Amino acid sequence: MSSPPTDSYPRTPSLSSLATSVTSLSDSSHSKSSLTNNSYRFGTLCVTTEHKDQFGASSVPIYQTATFKGLPGGQYDYTRSGNPTRTALETQLARLYECRRAFAVSTGMTALDMIIRLVSPGDVIIAGDDIYGGTDRLLTFTKTNGGADVRHIDMTSQTQLDAVLEECGTKVKMVLIESPTNPMLKVLDIKRIADSVHTASPDSLIVVDNTMMSPYLQRPLNLGADIIYDSGTKYLSGHHDVMAGIIAVEREEVVKRIAFLINSTGTGLAPFDCHVLLRGLKTLSIRMDRQASTASMVASYLDTLGFQVNFPGLLSHPGRDIHFRQADGAGAVLSFSTGDVAMSERIVGGTRLWGVSVSFGCVNSLISMPCVMSHASIAADKRAERGLPEDLIRLCVGIEDPRDLIDDLERSLLEAGAIYERFDESASIPTTPTSSSVPESAHASAIINHAFMADPSSAESWAVQRAKRFRRGGVQLGSAADADETETLGLELGQKLDIQQAAAQGQEDIVVSAPGKVIMFGEHAVVHGVTAIAASINLRCFAILSKRPDQCLRLDLPDMALYEKEWPLGSLPWDDFTASPLSDGRAPAELDQRSLKALEAFLHDDGLPANAHVAALAILYLYMTMCNHGVRRGASYCARSALPIGAGLGSSASYAACISAAFLQLFGLLSVSNSTSIGRPDTTYPGRQAINNEQATLINEWAFLAEKVIHGNPSGIDNAVAVRGGGLTFERAINGKSGGMKNLQGFKSVRLLLTDTRVPRQTKLLVAGVGERMTADPAWGTRMMDGIQSISDEAQALLTDVTKSRGDFVTGLSSLLDRNHEYLAELGVSHPALELIRTKTGSAPYRLSTKLTGAGGGGCAVTLIPDDFSTDRLDALLTELRETGFRPYLTSVGGSGLGILDAAGTAAVDLDAPGAGGSSHIPLRKAFHEVTAEQLETWAEQTGDWLFI
Numbered sequence: 001m002s003s004p005p006t007d008s009y010p011r012t013p014s015l016s017s018l019a020t021s022v023t024s025l026s027d028s029s030h031s032k033s034s035l036t037n038n039s040y041r042f043g044t045l046c047v048t049t050e051h052k053d054q055f056g057a058s059s060v061p062i063y064q065t066a067t068f069k070g071l072p073g074g075q076y077d078y079t080r081s082g083n084p085t086r087t088a089l090e091t092q093l094a095r096l097y098e099c100r101r102a103f104a105v106s107t108g109m110t111a112l113d114m115i116i117r118l119v120s121p122g123d124v125i126i127a128g129d130d131i132y133g134g135t136d137r138l139l140t141f142t143k144t145n146g147g148a149d150v151r152h153i154d155m156t157s158q159t160q161l162d163a164v165l166e167e168c169g170t171k172v173k174m175v176l177i178e179s180p181t182n183p184m185l186k187v188l189d190i191k192r193i194a195d196s197v198h199t200a201s202p203d204s205l206i207v208v209d210n211t212m213m214s215p216y217l218q219r220p221l222n223l224g225a226d227i228i229y230d231s232g233t234k235y236l237s238g239h240h241d242v243m244a245g246i247i248a249v250e251r252e253e254v255v256k257r258i259a260f261l262i263n264s265t266g267t268g269l270a271p272f273d274c275h276v277l278l279r280g281l282k283t284l285s286i287r288m289d290r291q292a293s294t295a296s297m298v299a300s301y302l303d304t305l306g307f308q309v310n311f312p313g314l315l316s317h318p319g320r321d322i323h324f325r326q327a328d329g330a331g332a333v334l335s336f337s338t339g340d341v342a343m344s345e346r347i348v349g350g351t352r353l354w355g356v357s358v359s360f361g362c363v364n365s366l367i368s369m370p371c372v373m374s375h376a377s378i379a380a381d382k383r384a385e386r387g388l389p390e391d392l393i394r395l396c397v398g399i400e401d402p403r404d405l406i407d408d409l410e411r412s413l414l415e416a417g418a419i420y421e422r423f424d425e426s427a428s429i430p431t432t433p434t435s436s437s438v439p440e441s442a443h444a445s446a447i448i449n450h451a452f453m454a455d456p457s458s459a460e461s462w463a464v465q466r467a468k469r470f471r472r473g474g475v476q477l478g479s480a481a482d483a484d485e486t487e488t489l490g491l492e493l494g495q496k497l498d499i500q501q502a503a504a505q506g507q508e509d510i511v512v513s514a515p516g517k518v519i520m521f522g523e524h525a526v527v528h529g530v531t532a533i534a535a536s537i538n539l540r541c542f543a544i545l546s547k548r549p550d551q552c553l554r555l556d557l558p559d560m561a562l563y564e565k566e567w568p569l570g571s572l573p574w575d576d577f578t579a580s581p582l583s584d585g586r587a588p589a590e591l592d593q594r595s596l597k598a599l600e601a602f603l604h605d606d607g608l609p610a611n612a613h614v615a616a617l618a619i620l621y622l623y624m625t626m627c628n629h630g631v632r633r634g635a636s637y638c639a640r641s642a643l644p645i646g647a648g649l650g651s652s653a654s655y656a657a658c659i660s661a662a663f664l665q666l667f668g669l670l671s672v673s674n675s676t677s678i679g680r681p682d683t684t685y686p687g688r689q690a691i692n693n694e695q696a697t698l699i700n701e702w703a704f705l706a707e708k709v710i711h712g713n714p715s716g717i718d719n720a721v722a723v724r725g726g727g728l729t730f731e732r733a734i735n736g737k738s739g740g741m742k743n744l745q746g747f748k749s750v751r752l753l754l755t756d757t758r759v760p761r762q763t764k765l766l767v768a769g770v771g772e773r774m775t776a777d778p779a780w781g782t783r784m785m786d787g788i789q790s791i792s793d794e795a796q797a798l799l800t801d802v803t804k805s806r807g808d809f810v811t812g813l814s815s816l817l818d819r820n821h822e823y824l825a826e827l828g829v830s831h832p833a834l835e836l837i838r839t840k841t842g843s844a845p846y847r848l849s850t851k852l853t854g855a856g857g858g859g860c861a862v863t864l865i866p867d868d869f870s871t872d873r874l875d876a877l878l879t880e881l882r883e884t885g886f887r888p889y890l891t892s893v894g895g896s897g898l899g900i901l902d903a904a905g906t907a908a909v910d911l912d913a914p915g916a917g918g919s920s921h922i923p924l925r926k927a928f929h930e931v932t933a934e935q936l937e938t939w940a941e942q943t944g945d946w947l948f949i
């Protein structure tokens, strides 16, 4: 086997000539020596070299010299042609590859370049269709620059191979293969390919890229290959600190030609790099063992999660049997598809321990998306043609503790919405060496760690058990028929989860509601410190929040142009979102402008109307702020309002109160129980006072924050009413005033007509407009504010004066309404439509008092209906208003504030079901979506017991 090099290629001197004091282990370099592969096993070969030097150096010295002195005929003259450090490395590589001769060149691509130069123009090279991007690039260059004719085929297909062999016959001079392939991990039958190619074209060289396996796991020269090349940058060196390429050859004539090319082109590996590679080789087998066993765990983990995993170690791998016939292990590279490029990008970007990097074989684990990284040089259409999925993720497993690697991957998968947690008990996590049952001492934990690592099968089953805690998110689109039967929680790519099953798994829904309001006196002025008087109305906003085990947030806002959005949590702009709750979970006093901007930028180009945009913004702002308390929780949230929106009846505040109460519960910052619902004084809302004052304050503070997102500079009155209910006076803490609110009972018996002009307007702009006018003319502003304050004072007195007759009370209130409206008109917030309603309601035969309510500029007018106002007249008025195009609502005021559905009493009711009224149970969320706006109130009442503030 050992045949000394001849003069036709660079001299490769005997190392023994350098030794003076060390017993020679070999008398010939680049040969299988007395320390043969038969004598020692691979791991031993790795750490024993044939090197000997004149001083007995234990480690191969670095001959950092370009030239060697001496007369012609010496063993070395010029490092391009040969260098003792390179000789030592090449000798070692030849032992590991069990070959006649190994060469070390500057990179793996250099190795391929040297090999490709062995063919001539017109020759045919057959290459696989799943090859490294750099290989593809070099082959394309060869093909397009008058070199060989390159044919890419699926090398797993004997038919395709036979077809090219048949067509090209002996013109086939080289076949390039890799097994397993990179990155699809397809397995090729090396022996079968070598045999059929050699039969069809005996001169053809079978070239195997063995980088994925290294000589430790696979030695293709024994399978009929002629040349092996290996990127030494990968497993051979193992630390990503050197670049190198290896060519291993058995046939002597090939040895000569390769040696000639390397010498001629000067591509031999530099001495220092040879030294680094030699050092890396010592740990090759031990690294590979660890990396491969962890890779097996990771592959089983991902496979159990339900991903399409490519790894020859998996029982399901189609090439498994062939692989284990020709290789000693499955290796440490695997790939998997998620079904969605963006999701894959999030997974790759979300890992911390797995480094995002090209290449593989390092002691550190790496993650990449081949299509945008290592294989980006292959054109997209070619990638598609060759079946390389754009969403493919490649994992190159290192030597870290496998549990940390799985922890890191799992977190990223969760954050990307690729998996979500199951809640069924059968999926409990197995006891692991890191669990709390493990003794604390360092010694004990070392023993357990050792046992864990030393038993690959138990480690693998640990990984499988662990994966069973999760379900896969994304893809797996259900059929249209499925869609009717299961409730789509809107997982990004249509993953379906039966809501009843979800409920059975403990994912109960949170249902909340909050009332709208009518401002009787003091709107706008309240922003500037004047007392306002307001009361809740019996039209409410409702919201349902379903906890989701996956890491996604979904918003359904049917009232906002059917706004439907879903985001994997990992895709939200966390980096720039720094707002967080106070340490006790309370709301920060002010909006964090940076966080708000980040969210605005995130939602910026969603192409939706501004009101939908701001509605989503409010939810996301509260949600992300609460998340920054410590934990991110997936949820689907849907809000619907029985209130007219943007009509001045506090739809935004009731909406904000719902967001607050729902998400506070999601994050466990609020939990209410009906055990406190003592007293139940209000017969309409049996659970009244079940939510205590402290909880009401918490909800109100968060609701105010959401109102700020929607309104910019609200006074806080709307959300105070939406949360507290009833009637109240409200003063903003501004201009040195302490601010506060007081309950008022007087409204309870008042009948109001609210007439929606249906003229859209924006509170934010109207409030800002008044502010600007006041700044421009402070004296005018003061006059306005003082006037409105005195109206509020009079109204307060009236509402609390128990001595007043009912008639005087109503008349007094009516005149205050008229006076207040005049001020509002002077503030510039009325509208012709509002004035028309005033005219209609104020003229004969009705003679009623009306004012605008809320921000004005359109929106609603409020008309006081005296107790003795006849039904006929009222009907006539309603008809007239409707015919004019307005939308009148008769309402009572002073109802309950924020309510939470008592989970214990939860039952979904289908109002349309035969014999409805509670008998037919359908998923809560589904019912919530399906009932009409008018049915919402009834649906809510029938659904269960409500707890109120």
Ligand SMILES: Nc1ncnc2c1ncn2[C@@H]1O[C@H](COP(=O)(O)OP(=O)(O)O)[C@@H](O)[C@H]1O
Pocket: 541, 557, 558, 559, 560, 611, 612, 614, 615, 639, 640, 641, 644, 645, 646, 647, 648, 649, 650, 651, 652, 653, 655, 710, 761, 762, 763, 764, 854, 855
């Ligand atoms: N049911 C709802 N769904 C989504 N967003 C809502 C809902 N109700 C209110 N909003 C938000 O509040 C805004 C209305 O606020 P605003 O103009 O002050 O009117 P209002 O006087 O009714 O509070 C809407 O544009 C939207 O952003």
Ligand SMILES: C[C@@](O)(CCOP(=O)(O)O)CC(=O)O
Pocket: 519, 522, 523, 524, 525, 526, 527, 647, 648, 649, 650, 651, 652, 711, 713, 714, 715, 716, 717, 718, 763, 767, 853, 854, 855, 856, 859
């Ligand atoms: C105009 C204002 O006084 C009341 C809110 O009006 P509206 O319900 O958003 O139309 C503003 C505020 O108090 O924040």
